[in-house]
Amino acid sequence: MKKITVEVNGKKIQKEIEDNTILSTFLRDHLNLTGTHVGCDTSQCGACVVHVDGKSLKSCTAFAIDLDGSKITTIEGLVTNGKMHPMQEAFKKMHGLQCGFCTPGMVMSAINLLQNNKNPSEQEIRDWLEGNICRCTGYQNIVAAVKEAATKM
Amino acid sequence: MASLVGSRVERKEDKRFLTGKGRYTADINIANQTYAYFVRSPHARAKIKKIDTSKALKASGVVDILTGEHIANDKIGGLIAGWAIRSEDGSEMKCPPNPPLAKDNVNFVGDPIAVIFAESLEEARAASELVKIDYKVLKAITNLSETMNSETIHEGIDKNLCYDWLLGDRQKVKEAFEKADKIIKLDITNNRLVPNAMEPRACVIDYNTASEEITCYTTSQNPHLSRLIMSAFGGVAPEHKLRVVAPDVGGGFGSKINLYNEEIVCSWASKKIERPIKWVAERTESFLTDTHGRDHVTHAELAVTNEGKFLGFKNETIANLGAYARVFGTVTPTYLFGPCATGVYVMPAAYSNVKAVYTNTAPVDAYRGAGRPEATYTIERLVDKAAIELGIDPIEIRKKNFPTEFPFKQTLVHQVDSGDYFAGLEKAKQMSDYDGFASRKKDSEKRGKLRGIGVTTYFEACGIAPSPVVMMLGCGVGLWESAEVRFNPTGQVTVYTGSHSHGQSHQTTFAQIAADELGVPIENVDIVHGDTDKGTFGMGTYGSRSLTVGGIAIVNACKKIVEKGKRVAAKMLEASPEDVEFKDGEFVVAKSNKKKTIGEVAFACYLPGVRDEVKSPLPEGEEPGLKESAFFDPANFSFPAGSHIAEVEIDPETGDVKLDKYTAVDDFGTIVNPIIVEGQVHGGIAQGVGQALTENAEYDETGQLITASYMDYTMPRADNLPNFNLGFTCTKATTNPLGVKGCGEAGAIAAPPTVMNAVINALDGQEIQMPATAEKVWKACKNLKKSNSKAA
Numbered sequence: 001m002k003k004i005t006v007e008v009n010g011k012k013i014q015k016e017i018e019d020n021t022i023l024s025t026f027l028r029d030h031l032n033l034t035g036t037h038v039g040c041d042t043s044q045c046g047a048c049v050v051h052v053d054g055k056s057l058k059s060c061t062a063f064a065i066d067l068d069g070s071k072i073t074t075i076e077g078l079v080t081n082g083k084m085h086p087m088q089e090a091f092k093k094m095h096g097l098q099c100g101f102c103t104p105g106m107v108m109s110a111i112n113l114l115q116n117n118k119n120p121s122e123q124e125i126r127d128w129l130e131g132n133i134c135r136c137t138g139y140q141n142i143v144a145a146v147k148e149a150a151t152k153m
Numbered sequence: 154m155a156s157l158v159g160s161r162v163e164r165k166e167d168k169r170f171l172t173g174k175g176r177y178t179a180d181i182n183i184a185n186q187t188y189a190y191f192v193r194s195p196h197a198r199a200k201i202k203k204i205d206t207s208k209a210l211k212a213s214g215v216v217d218i219l220t221g222e223h224i225a226n227d228k229i230g231g232l233i234a235g236w237a238i239r240s241e242d243g244s245e246m247k248c249p250p251n252p253p254l255a256k257d258n259v260n261f262v263g264d265p266i267a268v269i270f271a272e273s274l275e276e277a278r279a280a281s282e283l284v285k286i287d288y289k290v291l292k293a294i295t296n297l298s299e300t301m302n303s304e305t306i307h308e309g310i311d312k313n314l315c316y317d318w319l320l321g322d323r324q325k326v327k328e329a330f331e332k333a334d335k336i337i338k339l340d341i342t343n344n345r346l347v348p349n350a351m352e353p354r355a356c357v358i359d360y361n362t363a364s365e366e367i368t369c370y371t372t373s374q375n376p377h378l379s380r381l382i383m384s385a386f387g388g389v390a391p392e393h394k395l396r397v398v399a400p401d402v403g404g405g406f407g408s409k410i411n412l413y414n415e416e417i418v419c420s421w422a423s424k425k426i427e428r429p430i431k432w433v434a435e436r437t438e439s440f441l442t443d444t445h446g447r448d449h450v451t452h453a454e455l456a457v458t459n460e461g462k463f464l465g466f467k468n469e470t471i472a473n474l475g476a477y478a479r480v481f482g483t484v485t486p487t488y489l490f491g492p493c494a495t496g497v498y499v500m501p502a503a504y505s506n507v508k509a510v511y512t513n514t515a516p517v518d519a520y521r522g523a524g525r526p527e528a529t530y531t532i533e534r535l536v537d538k539a540a541i542e543l544g545i546d547p548i549e550i551r552k553k554n555f556p557t558e559f560p561f562k563q564t565l566v567h568q569v570d571s572g573d574y575f576a577g578l579e580k581a582k583q584m585s586d587y588d589g590f591a592s593r594k595k596d597s598e599k600r601g602k603l604r605g606i607g608v609t610t611y612f613e614a615c616g617i618a619p620s621p622v623v624m625m626l627g628c629g630v631g632l633w634e635s636a637e638v639r640f641n642p643t644g645q646v647t648v649y650t651g652s653h654s655h656g657q658s659h660q661t662t663f664a665q666i667a668a669d670e671l672g673v674p675i676e677n678v679d680i681v682h683g684d685t686d687k688g689t690f691g692m693g694t695y696g697s698r699s700l701t702v703g704g705i706a707i708v709n710a711c712k713k714i715v716e717k718g719k720r721v722a723a724k725m726l727e728a729s730p731e732d733v734e735f736k737d738g739e740f741v742v743a744k745s746n747k748k749k750t751i752g753e754v755a756f757a758c759y760l761p762g763v764r765d766e767v768k769s770p771l772p773e774g775e776e777p778g779l780k781e782s783a784f785f786d787p788a789n790f791s792f793p794a795g796s797h798i799a800e801v802e803i804d805p806e807t808g809d810v811k812l813d814k815y816t817a818v819d820d821f822g823t824i825v826n827p828i829i830v831e832g833q834v835h836g837g838i839a840q841g842v843g844q845a846l847t848e849n850a851e852y853d854e855t856g857q858l859i860t861a862s863y864m865d866y867t868m869p870r871a872d873n874l875p876n877f878n879l880g881f882t883c884t885k886a887t888t889n890p891l892g893v894k895g896c897g898e899a900g901a902i903a904a905p906p907t908v909m910n911a912v913i914n915a916l917d918g919q920e921i922q923m924p925a926t927a928e929k930v931w932k933a934c935k936n937l938k939k940s941n942s943k944a945a
Contacts, residue, residue, distance in 0.1 A: 028180075029182075033173070034173070034176075034177075034179075034180035035172070035173015035174065035175070036173070037177070037179075037351075037352070037403070038179070038353075039351045039352065039353065039403075039436065040436040040862070040863050041435050041436045041437060041862070042436070042862050042863055042864050044862070044863035044864060045351065045436075045863055047351060074173065075171075075172065075173035076172065076173040076174075078172070079172055084168070084171060084172065088171040088172065091167070091171055092163055092164065092167040092168070092171060093163065095163075095164065095828045095829065095831070095832050097167060097170055097171065098404075098656035098657070098658070098832055098836065099350070099351065099352070099401075099402065099403045099404040099655050099656030100166070100167075100169075100170030100171075100175045100401065100403065100656070101175075101177065101350075101351040101352040101403025101404060102351045102403075103170050103171060104173055107171065122876075123872075125871070126871040126872040126874075127871075127872050129870075129871040129872075130870045130871055130872045131870075132871070133351065133863065133868060133870060134351070134871075135349055135350060135351050135404050135406070135836070135840070135868065136351075136404055136656045136832075136836045137832060137835055137836055137839075138835035138836045138837075138838055138839030138869075138874060138877065138900075139835075139839070139869075139870075139871040139874055140835045140874075140876050140877060141831075141832060141835065142871070143871065143876070
């Protein structure tokens with residue numbers, strides 16, 4: 001057991017947790033932030049992507065205790081003053097989601113792309129999102145959503 | 154008022170999914186819950202000699218451990234096949250028992266044997282290591298072609314044969330083949346797939362000790378059907394003491410149609426241990442135990458004239474059912490497959506013969522398209538082979554055999570009400586720049602690449618319904634759908650549907666329909682689904698049936714609301730009901746300016762009387778309130794159709810296949826929301842491309858699934874696919890008032906033959922089986938070089 005202090009979606013949080021608690025479990029089970037989804041056990045699907053200190057991270061790959069002192073943003077933390085983030089708006093406008101399960105990871109990953117590359121090409125978007133599996137959309141409208149968001153961010 | 158049907162309305166469900174507020178089963182926690190962990194067979198086929206749980210029961214945090222013996226003692230029933238299929242000789246199909254926990258035998262890797270309930274998941278998992286099971290391991294039967302000559306898996310089921318089914322007339326086919334100029338022969342496998350909804354299966358059970366009601370939150374495409382099976386066949390609880398809720402569900406694709414072992418076991422156990430239970434599948438558990446799809450070995454023949462006219466068709470298929478027959482397991486390779494195997498063509502004689510066999514693999518059931526992808530792959534590969542052998546352009550040979558009039562009596566079963574296959578193919582030809590292919594091929598060749606083009610024309614039978622027909626064909630239930638429309642006193646409308654959305658967007662499309670029918674703003678319409686305590690009953694969502702069956706039930710319930718509204722408005726407006734017309738949300742007395750809005754009429758229905766300014770007398774005999782329900786059972790299936798054209802570029806040095814262009818032109822009749830239909834087509838194509846190029850569920854000879862994670866089972870990722878170029882034609886369905894046809898499965902049906910025809914075209918007609926992996930294609934490229942150098 002270890003006590004950690006993290007900032008999650010702008011709120012300071014102190015919790016005592018087991019050494020082997022992974023970040024996705026910490027977020028979902030300890031903080032009830034169930035927007036972060038777990039779709040596989042092998043860090044392949046990307047449904048669990050969150051931002052840690054501004055970079056996207058598959059939250060099933062990190063132990064929470066290793067992140068003591070970090071700033072974490074989850075899908076729940078993107079709404080400000082009741083307004084969705086431009087990436088969220090773009091996914092809605094372009095129908096970039098169907099069942100919604102991969103969506104939180106996809107959105108978090110896509111935001112991080114635009115933070116690194118303001119105006120990515122179609123191929124750059126597809127390459128970046130290679131680590132996020134979607135079974136519903138065939139990716140076409142996700143790519144379109146990222147392009148749309150690039151004009152707004 | 155502008156019609157919402159046909160408009161690109163943004164989805165009402167998106168905000169909650171995009172902000173992390175979706176509520177999936179694994180997000181639900183109930184105070185004092187225990188965690189379930191299933192002990193599963195590591196062997197594909199074995200006898201269970203002894204199960205010893207004594208050590209595990211003493212482990213930290215363990216609440217209880219239950220086995221097949223407890224299930225048997227409590228007389229809890231097993232899983233069932235929903236369709237009874239007869240063999241050609243008239244005999245009944247043979248199905249083995251499938252208890253929720255195996256007691257004496259295990260028949261596939263992952264077959265559950267015991268379940269541990271503990272205070273934490275870690276403790277449950279740790280205790281599972283202490284359960285000792287002695288097995289007598291038997292030889293696993295996994296090779297589909299050899300199954301009928303192998304040892305018998307289930308006692309009393311000779312040759313491992315469930316049924317040997319025939320549809321069509323062998324004698325007529327024989328005569329047709331005697332008249333042929335040429336017989337085209339094809340041997341194909343339809344590769345086994347894992348549906349892989351991104352949300353793993355899960356269930357959370359809450360037993361209320363006071364009301365003795367069990368609530369089962371679960372990842373289901375059809376909660377009412379799950380309740381029915383769990384109650385009628387499982388004997389877990391009577392239906393009125395069993396509530397099944399399928400909240401947000403993260404994709405299904407057929408894999409969440411079935412009621413599964415875990416839902417029965419946990420529902421039954423929650424009452425037994427008097428604690429809530431949570432179970433969430435790990436991804437590998439999903440791979441091992443979700444129902445799989447496809448898995449056919451087929452020999453097909455087409456009798457043709459030298460001019461390319463089709464005379465007859467034969468289809469001899471062995472279909473894998475896996476270890477047990479499940480809900481749609483037996484119908485998928487028969488009535489959902491056989492009739493569509495003659496494709497969109499006039500075929501004077503045909504038969505489909507299917508032998509469905511058991512193997513020591515996970516159960517095989519419906520997966521997006523269910524039977525129709527296998528049918529379309531068979532005929533469309535065969536037609537392309539005929540085009541090659543006869544030297545006819547693949548588009549021309551198809552056109553020569555299209556029906557020219559509708560309704561079209563398809564050879565084996567279906568009366569296709571509407572369609573225009575020429576229009577779709579012509580549009581696809583234009584949109585894909587088919588005529589420009591030769592120059593693109595030259596360009597590829599300059600860069601050392603091979604280029605191929607492939608065409609498919611398909612039709613399919615979906616919107617699975619007509620109850621009298623499906624019941625005649627062996628279905629154990631009627632496949633109608635229900636709807637209830639409640640008009641609240643203050644003007645909002647709540648619609649309860651028996652369909653279930655797990656990505657299909659019902660909250661939006663169904664609201665568009667209801668808003669149009671009732672003339673109310675879409676913001677005032679809420680769609681409620683997925684809870685057996687709320688909706689009347691429902692057969693659920695699969696077989697592209699939500700809109701064509703469930704959506705029409707909503708239309709019909711709305712029409713009843715309007716009918717009652719007319720009677721009430723007439724009384725309020727002192728007119729006769731026949732003179733009242735309803736348009737854009739208003740009841741208007743003909744040739745007058747007297748009118749009442751539907752909101753005013755609804756309010757009046759709840760305040761029946763006259764006092765001060767309230768003047769809402771109800772007609773005599775009219776009940777207060779405004780709520781109507783409807784059950785819809787269409788007269789026929791719906792028959793979407795289309796033409797898809799793909800181009801691939803192959804690197805002969807590596808065998809890598811790049812899907813370069815994909816054009817799809819589909820006829821779904823009336824389109825309610827183009828954004829959503831396009832999304833459905835994209836997703837379907839992506840899954841079909843996956844089948845053609847990368848996906849394959851592979852068992853080794855001992856019955857171990859060697860593709861049981863996302864590291865080994867390769868679904869398409871964003872960088873594997875191009876943008877798809879979509880077009881539409883429209884012939885309205887005549888069997889429902891909206892003229893709609895199903896759209897959810899089309900892409901998965903058409904894409905595999907389209908892509909494979911393109912790959913084989915690039916390989917100069919060399920046959921290759923799905924998936925066209927780099928290794929297979931590279932080998933084929935080497936053969937190509939050899940034959941080219943010989944020719945030189």
